[in-house]
Amino acid sequence: MNIVLLGPPGSGKGTLAADLIRLYNFEYVSTGDIFRHNIREKTPLGLNASEYIHAGQLVPDHVTIAMIADHLKQPRTGSGILFDGFPRTVVQAEALDRMLMQMQTELHMVINLVVSKETVVERLSNRRLCVDCGRGYNLVSLPSKVPDICDQCGGDLIQRADDRPETIRTRLEHYRDSTKPLIAYYQEKAILTSIDNEGSIEAYTQRAADAIAKAQRMGKWRP
Template sequence: MNIVLLGPPGSGKGTLAADLIRLYNFEYVSTGDIFRHNIREKTPLGLNASEYIHAGQLVPDHVTIAMIADHLKPPRTGFGILFDGFPRTVVQAEALDRMLGQMQTALHMVINLVVSRETVVERLSNRRLCVSCGRGYNLVSLPSKVPGVCDQCGGVLIQRADDRPETVRTRLEHYRDLTKPLAAYYQEKKILVSIDNEGSIEAYTQRAANAIAKVQQMEKCRL
């Protein structure tokens, strides 16, 4: 089973992804991780993406698509693939359909995480990231053992500039404008499932697991 996680910044995609990987042994395909790897290794695609990022521009669809396609080249194993951060546009969604088709599989489900604006602002304003390894924390729901210090590598934890409340509100508006057509695309395909991602981690993970079980059952019925 292949699933896309769709949701605004601060919707809990990363936290939910970790739980779903633990439960189902998904292969995790994160656009952010793939970008960082390519940029760090100075691959041709990474260098290309860096030019746009350093210029303060969005990385074009064709560069992002090429990175994902390159990542998906080796044969896959496990329960399926969990996509986080891809696709973000209809052009990318159509490209993903083609990639999965070439792998003789398909996208079975898009989990759309629904959270209130107030919750997103609260989550992101409390978020902290390690400057060394990139591991994320939350001052309320997932604090480090030692305040300001990463549990994993001992690096310094910082608040990103774009996690400040006023910037978060702007990011949310941009996200909604960008992904509204994408949600409509998947709604038309009848694979979009909206999940209430408020409350405890355990509660919304269970809601996602219940939704996955329903889709699994439907897919079995179609075979």
């Protein structure tokens, strides 16, 4: 089964993704991870993306699409693919449809995570990210074993400048405005499922698992 996770910053996509990978053996395709790899390895695409990032500009669709397409040429490793951070635009969504068609598969489900503005502000204010591997933590709900140190690689944990309360609300408004066309695109294809991502990690993971089970019963996917 191939799934796209949609949700604003602080919606819990990374945490939910980790649980779904554990439950279903999905291959995780994260735009952030792929960007970091290409930039670190100084690939042509990574160097191209770096130019936009250093200039404070959004990386164009064609660069992001090329990175994902290049990654999907590698042998598959799971029962399906879980996309996090891609697509972000209708142009990217249409490109993903073409990529999956070339792989003789399709996108089966889009999980749209719904959270309140207050919850997002609280989560992001407490979020910390590893400067080396990008793994995310939360000072309240998902702290590292050693304060300010990543459990996975030992890197330093930092708070992003745009994870401060004064900038979070602006980011949320931008996300909602920019993703409205994408959500409409997937609603039209009848593969969008919105999930309440409030409450405990266990609670919203169960809601996602229930949605996947419903998709299985409807014949969208068989393990």
